[in-house]
Amino acid sequence: MIKEIKNKYSHLFEDELLEEINQVGTFKEIPEGFELIKPGSYIKFMPLIISGAIKVLRGDHDGDELLLYFLEQGDTCAMTLSCCLRHHKSEIKAIAETDTKLVMIPIEKMEEWTSKYKSWRNFVFSSYHKRLVETIETIDSIAFLNMDDRLLKYLKEKTKISHTKIINTTHQQIAYDLHTSRVVISRLLKKLEKKGIVKLNRNNIEVLEM
Amino acid sequence: MIKEIKNKYSHLFEDELLEEINQVGTFKEIPEGFELIKPGSYIKFMPLIISGAIKVLRGDHDGDELLLYFLEQGDTCAMTLSCCLRHHKSEIKAIAETDTKLVMIPIEKMEEWTSKYKSWRNFVFSSYHKRLVETIETIDSIAFLNMDDRLLKYLKEKTKISHTKIINTTHQQIAYDLHTSRVVISRLLKKLEKKGIVKLNRNNIEVLEM
DNA sequence: CAAGCTTTGTAACAATTGTTACTGTATTGC
DNA sequence: GCAATACAGTAACAATTGTTACAAAGCTTG
Numbered sequence: 109m110i111k112e113i114k115n116k117y118s119h120l121f122e123d124e125l126l127e128e129i130n131q132v133g134t135f136k137e138i139p140e141g142f143e144l145i146k147p148g149s150y151i152k153f154m155p156l157i158i159s160g161a162i163k164v165l166r167g168d169h170d171g172d173e174l175l176l177y178f179l180e181q182g183d184t185c186a187m188t189l190s191c192c193l194r195h196h197k198s199e200i201k202a203i204a205e206t207d208t209k210l211v212m213i214p215i216e217k218m219e220e221w222t223s224k225y226k227s228w229r230n231f232v233f234s235s236y237h238k239r240l241v242e243t244i245e246t247i248d249s250i251a252f253l254n255m256d257d258r259l260l261k262y263l264k265e266k267t268k269i270s271h272t273k274i275i276n277t278t279h280q281q282i283a284y285d286l287h288t289s290r291v292v293i294s295r296l297l298k299k300l301e302k303k304g305i306v307k308l309n310r311n312n313i314e315v316l317e318m
Numbered sequence: 319m320i321k322e323i324k325n326k327y328s329h330l331f332e333d334e335l336l337e338e339i340n341q342v343g344t345f346k347e348i349p350e351g352f353e354l355i356k357p358g359s360y361i362k363f364m365p366l367i368i369s370g371a372i373k374v375l376r377g378d379h380d381g382d383e384l385l386l387y388f389l390e391q392g393d394t395c396a397m398t399l400s401c402c403l404r405h406h407k408s409e410i411k412a413i414a415e416t417d418t419k420l421v422m423i424p425i426e427k428m429e430e431w432t433s434k435y436k437s438w439r440n441f442v443f444s445s446y447h448k449r450l451v452e453t454i455e456t457i458d459s460i461a462f463l464n465m466d467d468r469l470l471k472y473l474k475e476k477t478k479i480s481h482t483k484i485i486n487t488t489h490q491q492i493a494y495d496l497h498t499s500r501v502v503i504s505r506l507l508k509k510l511e512k513k514g515i516v517k518l519n520r521n522n523i524e525v526l527e528m
Numbered sequence: 529c530a531a532g533c534t535t536t537g538t539a540a541c542a543a544t545t546g547t548t549a550c551t552g553t554a555t556t557g558c
Numbered sequence: 559g560c561a562a563t564a565c566a567g568t569a570a571c572a573a574t575t576g577t578t579a580c581a582a583a584g585c586t587t588g
Contacts, residue, residue, distance in 0.1 A: 166454055166458065168462060172461075223433075236443075239450065240446070243457065251376075251460055252382050254543095289547070290565090290566085292544095292546070294566060311555095499575085499577070500535090500536085504538085508536095508538090520536075
């Protein structure tokens with residue numbers, strides 16, 4: 109495990125901290141689609157992502173949901189951070205977008221490392237900042253863009269995250285992520301296909317134009 | 319100045335930190351409507367709010383805007399925090415919602431206090447958390463609510479923040495905050511008035527039902 | 529108080545998004 | 559292969575929100 113951590117995090121953390129992570133962290137391989145965090149649950153570990161991607165959604169009480177952002181290599185979940193620090197329930201949902209490797213850190217270490225390691229503090233602050241900015245960008249999309257542009261942005265983000273132009277998903281799943289209905293997504297995807305921007309197949313969408 | 323700081327922050331910070339704040343902070347009284355932060359500007363001070371309220375908006379490049387949240391006594395601006403720490407441009411706009419008293423802290427102290435004082439670290443983390451949660455709540459509103467419910471929520475928040483049932487503002491101003499058009503707001507307000515929830519006057523709205 | 533500005537009310541219409549319903553076509557499991 | 563199921567295409571319609579235009583009422587200033 110130490111090899112993977114070292115590869116991805118040695119430029120961020122000092123050796124001593126890397127060693128501690130290695131001591132107390134648990135290495136995990138998560139398959140695509142696995143639900144890491146359920147809304148309303150308590151969180152006892154904090155994930156450090158080594159490879160892959162995690163989709164973070166806002167999960168409503170009534171089952172409504174909406175994509176907030178993706179986490180990638182080098183990221184951690186700010187909501188998890190604050191839930192850990194303040195021992196609150198999660199207000200979000202997290203699902204492995206691709207097969208993902210990560211290290212779970214027990215929350216007790218959070219406070220300790222925050223006072224002990226400057227690099228850890230910077231990492232945590234930087235994570236908070238990134239997530240806040242991404243959340244605000246999500247607000248931009250919802251507030252300022254029409255559904256067709258939001259859809260296009262979503263497709264582009266998906267291709268970026270998964271490093272392929274072919275997105276394996278259903279119209280219904282996209283509708284969940286963007287909090288709209290399947291019919292709306294099908295309609296708009298068809299429009300994008302007519303413009304030559306995507307090619308539609310069953311269970312997959314090929315993004316032609318970037 | 320030290321008296322005001324002590325009153326509001328002594329339960330949060332240890333004496334030594336309070337003394338430092340008193341040394342390096344600048345006390346300011348800001349009139350209602352004053353623009354504290356412009357989008358695209360660099361921030362050199364971090365505000366600690368003593369009394370009053372500050373409205374924080376997302377400011378788009380094209381002049382589009384949208385209310386993110388209000389800051390009150392005991393709050394600080396997380397975007398400012400991260401802009402300070404990372405020396406980035408602000409991506410937001412901040413306006414005094416009411417007459418406001420605050421203390422400006424030079425950003426150089428941020429890093430220093432973060433390693434020196436546990437209470438400061440907790441304050442900063444807690445601020446980040448609050449702002450992240452509020453931002454996500456804003457997403458809830460935009461994504462899951464219709465404009466009439468968003469308007470009602472907005473009115474209730476305004477009365478809470480300014481501690482009065484009478485809101486002095488124009489329909490146009492509300493439209494800016496909710497990123498819609500004046501006509502839409504007038505229409506919905508009229509509907510609320512017919513339901514007996516508000517009473518409309520020129521330049522002010524009285525919220526009757528809570 | 530008259531002219532000019534700001535604010536609000538309202539109608540008519542357009543655009544976008546949401547909903548329902550039904551079809552056809554793949555895929556899966558027996 | 560056949561039935562059941564999941565997925566996608568499409569039409570018709572409803573609801574919400576946005577836009578334009580204009581009138582009326584209130585405030586401000588000379």
